Amino acid sequence: MANPDRLTGLDTSFLHLERDSAHMHVGSVLVFEGDPPGYDEFLAHVEGRLHLVPRYRQRLAFVPFGQGRPVWVDDPHFNAAYHVRHTSLPRPGSEDELKRLAGRVFAQELDRDKPLWELWLVDKLDGDRFAVIAKTHHCLVDGVSGVDITTVLFDTAPEPAPTPPPERQWIPRPLPSDAQLLADALLERSTLPGEIARGVRATLRGPRRVFNRVKEELEGVGAFAWAGIAAAAPDTPLNVPIGPHRRFTWVEGDLSRFKAIKNELGGTVNDVVLAAVTLAIGRFLRERRGVVTADLTLKAMVPVSVRADVERGALGNRVAAMWAPLPVGVEDPVEAFGIVSAAMAQLKESGQAVGADVITSLSDFAPPTIMAQASRLTPQQRFFNLVVTNVPGPQFPLYALGRQMRDLFPMVPLAKRQAMCVGIMSYNGAINFGLIGDYVAMSTLDDLAADLEAVLEELAATAGVEGDALVRPGTPEGAEATQAPSGTSREPRNRNPING
Numbered sequence: 001m002a003n004p005d006r007l008t009g010l011d012t013s014f015l016h017l018e019r020d021s022a023h024m025h026v027g028s029v030l031v032f033e034g035d036p037p038g039y040d041e042f043l044a045h046v047e048g049r050l051h052l053v054p055r056y057r058q059r060l061a062f063v064p065f066g067q068g069r070p071v072w073v074d075d076p077h078f079n080a081a082y083h084v085r086h087t088s089l090p091r092p093g094s095e096d097e098l099k100r101l102a103g104r105v106f107a108q109e110l111d112r113d114k115p116l117w118e119l120w121l122v123d124k125l126d127g128d129r130f131a132v133i134a135k136t137h138h139c140l141v142d143g144v145s146g147v148d149i150t151t152v153l154f155d156t157a158p159e160p161a162p163t164p165p166p167e168r169q170w171i172p173r174p175l176p177s178d179a180q181l182l183a184d185a186l187l188e189r190s191t192l193p194g195e196i197a198r199g200v201r202a203t204l205r206g207p208r209r210v211f212n213r214v215k216e217e218l219e220g221v222g223a224f225a226w227a228g229i230a231a232a233a234p235d236t237p238l239n240v241p242i243g244p245h246r247r248f249t250w251v252e253g254d255l256s257r258f259k260a261i262k263n264e265l266g267g268t269v270n271d272v273v274l275a276a277v278t279l280a281i282g283r284f285l286r287e288r289r290g291v292v293t294a295d296l297t298l299k300a301m302v303p304v305s306v307r308a309d310v311e312r313g314a315l316g317n318r319v320a321a322m323w324a325p326l327p328v329g330v331e332d333p334v335e336a337f338g339i340v341s342a343a344m345a346q347l348k349e350s351g352q353a354v355g356a357d358v359i360t361s362l363s364d365f366a367p368p369t370i371m372a373q374a375s376r377l378t379p380q381q382r383f384f385n386l387v388v389t390n391v392p393g394p395q396f397p398l399y400a401l402g403r404q405m406r407d408l409f410p411m412v413p414l415a416k417r418q419a420m421c422v423g424i425m426s427y428n429g430a431i432n433f434g435l436i437g438d439y440v441a442m443s444t445l446d447d448l449a450a451d452l453e454a455v456l457e458e459l460a461a462t463a464g465v466e467g468d469a470l471v472r473p474g475t476p477e478g479a480e481a482t483q484a485p486s487g488t489s490r491e492p493r494n495r496n497p498i499n500g
Contacts, residue, residue, distance in 0.1 A: 003188060005072040007060075007139060012069045014138040015060075015112075020416050021244040023109050025116070026146055027135035027411040028425075028434070029102050029250070034403040036123045036130035039086040045401055046119060047080045051166035052152050055140055056083075059115050064178045068185025074172035075115055083115060088123040098122065098131055099249050105133050106411055106436065107246040116140055119153075132400070138413060142303070147393050147425075154398040154405065233299040233385045237289050237441070238281075239417050245439035249449045250409040253456060255431040257465060264463035265334065267341035270390050273424050273431075274300070274324060274344065275337040276459060277388055280452035282328035282336075288447050293329040300324045301384040322347045323384060333455065333462045386421045387412055393427040410434040420445070 007015075018024040037045070050056050058072040089097040101122065110116045116137035125131050136146060176184070233239070258272050265272075281298065285291040302324045325343050330336040389412050398405045410423035411434050419441035423434040433452060437445040460466075 003071060003184060005058075006188070007069045007071070009069065011139045015070070017415060018109070021242050022414055022416050022418075023107065023244075023246075024138045024413050025106070025110055025135045026138050026141060026413065026423075027102075027106055027133065028146075028150075029098065029248075029407075029409040029411070030132040030134065030150075030405055031098075031125070031407040031409075032130055032132070032400055032403045032405050034128060034130070036121065037401045037403070039084075039121060041401060042086075042121050043081060043084045046084050046153060048163055049153050050080065051170065052163070053149060056115055056117055057170065057172070060112055060139075061176060061181055063181045063185045065182070067182055068189065071176075071181065071184075073175055076172045076175060078115065078172065083118050085118060085120045086123075087120060089125055091124075093124045093126040095125075098125055099247075102133055102411070103246045103248040103439070106135065106248055107244055107439070110135065110137050129406070130403075135411075147391060150408075151394055151398065154400050156394075156396060156398060158399050158402045158404070160399070233383060234296060236285065236296075236298065236385055237291065238298075238385055238419050240419055240438075240441050241417060242414055242419055242438040243440055246414075247437045247439050247442055247445045248411060249435050249445055251433040251435070251449050251452045251456070252407070253431045253433070255426050255429050257460060258431055260465040261459055261463045264465060265337050265341075267337065268344070269431075271337065271341040271344055272459065273390050274302075274326065274388060275333070275340045276452060276456050277422055277433075278326040278328055278330070278336050278340060279333060279455040279458070280448060281326065282331065283451045283455065284444075284448045285328060288444055288451075296327075296329040298326040298328055298385040299383070300326050300386055300388045303387070303389045324388070326385075326388075333459050337459070386418060387415075388422045388424070390424040391426075393425045395426070395428060397428050408432060411436050414438060420448070 014024040055072060057075060057078045059075045060070045061073040062070050087101070089101060105118075105120055110118065116139070118133075118135050120133040122131040122133060134150075136149070141149065255269075258269050261272050262269050277300075278298075282293050282296075285296075286293050300323070302322045304320050304322055324347065325339075327336060327339045330339060389410075391410065393408060405427075407430070408425055408427040409432050410425040412421055412423040414421060414436060419438040421436055423436070425432060425434070433449075435445055435449055435452075437448075442448070
């Protein structure tokens with residue numbers, strides 16, 4: 001039987017991708033209103049929730065000679081104060097200073113000899129506010145499970161109910177020896193084929209159901225593979241060697257306004273998001289970089305959650321991917337939206353996400369050395385120009401020690417030769433874009449943010465939608481999230497443990 005503490009093939013791939021200045025952690029900047037809590041108070045708050053996130057007290061143990069995927073083990077030297085850090089912004093403490101700090105924090109790799117997460121408490125943000133910068137390695141979370149952790153570490157009310165205490169005092173389990181790690185990996189490898197065979201025999205009891213599912217999955221695998229190899233992603237200034245340093249900025253939006261645009265133009269909120277990114281990148285390439293964009297279409301890798309209801313609360317990655325075309329040569333907002341919306345509808349019908357999920361699942365049975373080489377080869381082939389990921393966040397306010405979180409700005413990592421990518425997350429009636437870029441290659445990242453703000457206004461004007469995109473709602477009644485994965489719960493989940 002598989003070790004539940006062993007990383008999956010997909011989780012492990014993010015460790016292999018972390019090379020050549022590509023840092024594989026996801027993160028966010030959380031802005032709260034009110035005076036900041038003291039460091040000791042904040043540290044005690046986080047420590048009081050750690051039993052709900054057991055992985056946060058575990059580190060990786062690597063199998064000797066690369067004969068198996070790593071496993072999570074208790075860190076016998078765990079010290080929460082190492083992971084929960086405290087800093088202050090220089091004067092004047094504006095959002096510009098916060099963005100520069102976030103870029104520096106996101107540019108630092110996490111120490112693989114320790115649990116793979118950090119929280120930075122940031123004082124002296126202007127406007128009677130403070131911030132928390134969070135980062136967690138991608139091998140531990142995807143976008144949806146990262147949201148789950150956020151709702152566990154923070155509260156859903158200013159005066160929260162008491163957190164259930166741990167059943168017993170945490171005592172780390174003894175570390176396995178190298179010999180034990182190797183023996184367990186070899187034993188698991190030898191027994192898993194028997195488990196697979198038993199599963200196949202069980203499924204054959206329903207031949208028609210199995211045939212239909214196999215047919216669907218094979219069609220999806222074909223669609224996914226063909227989309228990846230049929231046309232290489234074009235060469236652009238966004239696809240150059242990257243260094244270790246980062247820039248980070250964001251653009252704010254009102255979720256209700258995005259919904260009004262999609263109601264007028266058709267399609268989905270996610271189509272509005274992708275159309276806005278398309279128009280902004282096109283303008284940026286033409287006007288800031290002098291690129292001829294006529295007939296230029298970029299390929300975006302759009303992660304899609306395949307996490308089922310029963311998997312909510314579990315960590316690790318449950319995502320597949322789709323290759324989405326971004327027609328950056330189109331300048332008309334309606335035309336660009338129409339192309340993106342039609343393309344996304346076709347992608348969903350093609351079963352690309354199903355095929356990607358099947359291929360990802362097969363990675364669990366591939367030899368670790370083969371998976372390592374495959375993970376490193378993928379970015380070199382440039383199947384896509386950038387990542388654009390849209391994650392539904394909680395549509396209710398969160399609190400830290402009685403202070404309300406006003407904003408949440410996501411960060412997704414850069415891969416090799418990917419100088420910029422875009423993370424989008426909705427929260428409490430807002431939808432915010434987090435832009436991350438290589439410090440040198442994207443020295444004008446703020447210009448791209450300005451272009452994104454401008455095209456959002458143009459999309460709204462074209463759709464006849466009035467109102468200020470930056471108006472921040474209070475606590476909306478029945479507010480919906482952006483394109484949520486099927487089966488995603490909307491209920492507050494700050495009391496459920498997050499398991500591996």
